[in-house]
Amino acid sequence: MISTTSRLLLVLSLLQTGRDWPGQLLADRLEVSQRTVRRDVDRLREMGYRVRATKGPGAGYRLEAGSELPPLLFDDEQAVALAVGLQSAIVAGAGMGEAAVRALATVRQVMPSRLRHRLDALRFTAVPERSTGVAAGTAATPAAGRSAGGGGGRETVSPDVLVALSLAIRAREVLRFDYAEASGSLYEPGSESASGSASGSASASGSGSEPGSASVPEPSEQPVPRGPRRVEPHHLVTSRARWYLVAWDLEKADWRIFRVDRFEPRSAPGPRFSRRELPGGASVQAFVAARFAGSEQGGGWPCVATVILNLPAREVLPFAEGEAVEDLGPHRCSLVAGSWSWVALAASLGRFDTDIEVVGPPELAAAFGVLAARYAATAAAATTERSRSVPAVIAP
Structure with a gap:
């Protein structure tokens, strides 16, 4: 009883x-x-x-439903899913960061240790949809109102799979999984060679279309199974309401971006590996944004760089103008930004009015030096001009 x-x-x-x-x-x-x-x-x-x-x-x-929210009861899977959703809102800077932080702390406090350890293992990066340069429902996204599996709505991902991927990434262990692709659809954004052309890039003819919205073949209703795949997992990413795994494909010897809802882990993780750098030393935000936009250069800008700003991500996001932002703590965030020249990029970063650390490439640091010298000369000239305009005072 x-x-x-x-x-x-x-x-x-x-x-x-x-x-x-x-x-x-x-x-x-x-x-x-x-x-x-x-x-x-x-x-x-x-x-x-x-x-x-x-x-x-x-x-x-x-x-x-009542007029007030009473205590609710969740099973293990629901509790982890709720916590993952809250953490996603925090990382993505969805305009409710402080409320999400408080809610996540409340959920985590009452979680059993077995669930809390799973949640703590989850690490991922959010790439805002606007930074990918692709409109929702275009490249790499099935037609609206229809899932690639034949049913309606978006495909779901088990929190257990996300945690397993995070653990493999942190441990640097090779993953084996079965992967299903929809024929004619870019479910591996940028699946072409990293040095090859991007099939999903937008035309630069000024037709007025959204960047990256070039026409792509209609995805088939049923996914085509492929596998097994062997990859070195690099990063877990959430973008455009989906989860993706950035990984080095051992068979194809190239970088790939896999939709997490389309693969099933086959067995325990494989041997350990040494971590590789993304092409050009790019950050994961810049890499994913470039692949989704169909460009190897950060959405079409000739000069793309990563910096660290001494500001919380929630304060940077409203002024990021489509650039990728990653939360690095309560008072720091990274920003991937691009412009038509290095000096123009350095000047544009001044709008954040805070200390800036250049992660790379070194061309941006050199551009800051050019600007510093130019601004110092301007300030010195202005000071000299003011001193000349002040009339001399003759003592009686």
Whole structure:
């Protein structure tokens, strides 16, 4: 016989499924009488849960929305999924960072240690959709309202898979998995050679189309299985409402971006490997943004660099103008930005009015030196001009 508290939690868990539960069915599931069920329902109502009793054919109990949010009950998978969603909102700078941080801290505090360790293992980077230069529903995205698996809506990814990928990335262990691609669709953005041409790039003819929105073949309804694949996992990325794995494909000897919802891990991780640098030493944000935009140079800019700003990501995002931002803590973030020249890029970064650390390439640091000398000369000339305009004062 379970305790009254445990039984109440079980009743609440059943009612949260959103269906009507006949009293007799609840009694059978709980192995108690219908009278006990009625008392348990009354206790839940006293705690603030609005439980409605329906009458007639199919009568039963249903949990309704209330005027206040009562305590909720989640199973292990739901709790991890909730925490992953909150962490995604924080990393992506979705305009509710502080609320998401508080909510994540609340969820994490009450998590059992087995779940908290899984959550702590999750590491990923958010690349805002605007930084990819691709409109939603274009390249690498199935047609709206239809999943590539034949059903409607977006494909889902198990939190367990995300955690497993994060662990493999951190341990630098080779992954083996089966991968399904949709024929004619760019489900591996930038699957061409890193030194080859990008098939999804936009025309520069000034036609007025969105960057990266060049026409692509319509994806097939059923994914085409391929596998097994062997890769060195590099980074887990969330972008455009999907999860991606940036990895070095051992068979193709090239970088690939895999949609996580399209592969199934085959076995335990393989041997360890030495971490490679992305092409040109680019950051993962710049690499993903360039691949989605169909360009090897950061969405078409001839000069692209990564810097660290002494500002929180939430303060930089509103002024990033489509550039990739990564949260590095409460007071620091990285920014991947591009421009038509190194000096123009250095000058544009001054709009953030904070200390700047150049991650690379060195051309940007040199451009800051050019600007520093130019601005110092301007300031010195202005000071000299002011001193000449001040009339001399002759002592009596």
